Structures are given as C-alpha cells and as structure tokens.
Amino acid sequence: GAVVSQHPSWVICKSGTSVKIECRSLDFQATTMFWYRQFPKQSLMLMATSNEGSKATYEQGVEKDKFLINHASLTLSTLTVTSAHPEDSSFYICSAPGQDDYGYTFGSGTRLTVV
C-alpha cells in the first residue's frame, strides 16, 4: 500500500531553535499533505494543509509564521517549527491522500521535545 515516510521520528531541541520535519510520499504523488499535532492523551488536531506549488492553509489559531510549511514537490512536504518553545513539544503527524482503502495514509509521526 501507499507509504508516507516521516522523519525524524523524534527530536530534542533547545528553546529558540528551529526544527524541520519531513514527510515523503513513497511510490505515489501527494499534491496535498495534512499536518496534525497531538498532545499527550489527546486526539489529533489539524494544523494546516499544504498544497504542492501554493501556499499552505492554516487552521484557526495556528501561527503560520511559526509553523512554516513547504510543499515544493509532489513527494515532499516539510513542516518547520521556528523559534521552538517548550509548549511546542508535541507529536506531529502528516497525512496524504494516497491509495489506502479510505484514501489517506499517515506518517509515523515525529515526537518533538523542546527543552
């Protein structure tokens, strides 16, 4: 089936630094990528939708200047958490319309810890 490769699986960074998370669609093209954030024991919350070749669409309350999304190719979307703070520590997951039974494939997630 369709696979979305997400890296890194975990990262620890210092406050004030930036972290980039990559999601690649393997063996299929993803013109759209959805980015979610999940805090401990909570559900997935949609952050933004990235579209290849155009600006990302952010959900209400998500700072576009803090969470930079780039979707430069049909197989790669990146999320950069800029000037990270401890409250940005969370589990970040990407998802792409793929070829699953229901048409959505999820990455394995990235655990971000900001210290």
Next chain:
Amino acid sequence: LAKTTQPISMDSYEGQEVNITCSHNNIATNDYITWYQQFPSQGPRFIIQGYKTKVTNEVASLFIPADRKSSTLSLPRVSLSDTAVYYCLVGDEGDTGRRALTFGSGTRLQVQP
C-alpha cells in the same frame, strides 16, 4: 461533518471480543463510517470502513444499523497488541483528498493479560 461520540476508554482481557460503539446522529446520506487505530507514538492506521449493514475484514467487523446513527466496531479475540486508541470517523468519501480527516476523542482500549 457529522460529530461522533464514543466511550473514552474500555478495558478487556485477552481472548475476549470487544465491541466499541460510536454514535453519529447527524450522519449524512453520502457519509461513510471509518475506523482508525493508533498505537502510542505512531500515526493512525486504517482498520475498516462501511456504509450500511455489516462489513468484515481480517482485522475486525463493523456493524451499522439501518438508521446509520451509530456503528459498532467488533474486535474478535483481542490480544495485548490490540491495546490502542480507536477512532470513529464519519465523512463523505467523495471528499477524500480535498478535506482532512477530523478526529474525535477516540476510545482508549486497554487489554489485560
């Protein structure tokens, strides 16, 4: 999008059958019902999808009554590895790719030995 309501948590023992019910009173005519499974520190994984009556695959069964206002995910003979959070989602399959999935609170299933 139809809102879903499911129990926050459930406990079971190995070898038992587990049934998780999801309410979706405002389901629309074009909506399908889909269940996802999520293990800790992993992305969600598709389990099963249905529109009405009963659907069965190698992992689970999905029972949907005639009014479609609820659905029940049935996991036969659970094992410890079935400990996870299970999400019920309702949406128009025609929106696939155009609209992100909206996750509710999910049901945290804990399987004991």
